[in-house]
Amino acid sequence: MTYCLGMHVKAGIVLIGDTRTNAGIDNISTFRKLHKLVDEADRVVFCASAGSLSTTQSMLALLEEGLESHDGEERRTVAHMPSMFRAVSLVCEALIQARINVARALAGTPINFDASLLVGGRIGNGPLALYLVYSEGNFIECLPDCPFAQIGELKYGKPILDRTLDWETPLYEAVKVGLLSFDSTMRSNLSVGMPLDLVVIPEDRQRPIVQRRLDENDPYYRKLSSDWGRLMQEARDKIDDPEFMGAS
């Protein structure tokens, strides 16, 4: 399994992906799931994937070499797309093609070849945009009413997002909330694991894009996790005792 989270707040976009993959429970590996599709002067697009590694790697290879052009022109890549809408549409086209290829190989087996994606970034003078791509190859955009999208093992880490993230949340607070969402997930489910890959794209074009890998020895992450455990205990203690329990 996998957990990937995308947040689009007023101040920017944050993408976080874990790196654990498993085929059965006794074959566990580390694979990057947060990928740079393009990072050039006029555009930056990242993609996080959950599901079949075979399908997502095939999709990335198709995007890398470019999809065939319908009019015999140059092969189409994200680097050529005029907008985020066109970029995510191209990604979906590659995903559908990869699914067809993998499905052909897996025909007659019970192996699942679905993959879902988060695609976020900015092209030219266009606005930042974050999309959730379903395994079927259609997509929705993440909008201010619900400023996050999740793929993979998403339930453990959803309550903290529902409680503490909104459109106005500052970017560094969104990073904290995102890491806490992963911390909650990784404590409750072994199929999501460190290291985590993180990318932050500020709305302010003057600020640098942050790319970082956090492993289990990362001092910031370790402190965040242990502080959160203590703060949860303290918060629990501050809740009134239930009067219907009688004297405590």
Next chain:
Amino acid sequence: MTYCLGMHVKAGIVLIGDTRTNAGIDNISTFRKLHKLVDEADRVVFCASAGSLSTTQSMLALLEEGLESHDGEERRTVAHMPSMFRAVSLVCEALIQARINVARALAGTPINFDASLLVGGRIGNGPLALYLVYSEGNFIECLPDCPFAQIGELKYGKPILDRTLDWETPLYEAVKVGLLSFDSTMRSNLSVGMPLDLVVIPEDRQRPIVQRRLDENDPYYRKLSSDWGRLMQEARDKIDDPEFMGAS
């Protein structure tokens, strides 16, 4: 869907069940899922159920009228069982019988008739015991290393249990944690809903068993939920800002 939680800490047992049932998303009803199997001077046994309402109601009816005796004696009910182990075994027998009956009716349809259970209580001079019964009809006991068991929509509410509940947690704190686990779940998933049914069986036989239904207007629950939201925000603010984000 459903969410039911059982906690067995040193000081007692807590069972909580929601009451939402749905057949599809446009047919939503309220049904009690936390049931008293027996509450007499020498024994108290409660059961919480998730899954097919048809199967669980059928199982409860079988337990109510008693299962057939193998030796032509009186029909067997939980009121006659000499221990919690025998009581949960009888419940499992009723569950398997109910599954067979419902499966016969649903043969050829894609309708799922699985049901899982939590069974907790005490018989005679025996210790308190809490069991998780799988839909197949086998069971495990909840032990101090992991003092809780969940059935149904369990992922949203698991992180707070993993973080703040252990064997030494006082009984009134366990009630708080349990309600917070439901609050997290109900905010993130519409298939789990109020009112909640709660039963608390203290280890101390001098203390009364607490049975309570909490609806959305319950002042204690409302305050717990809003206080927790505020405390989460405050806890998030207390976490160090990520230094790799630069000046915030």
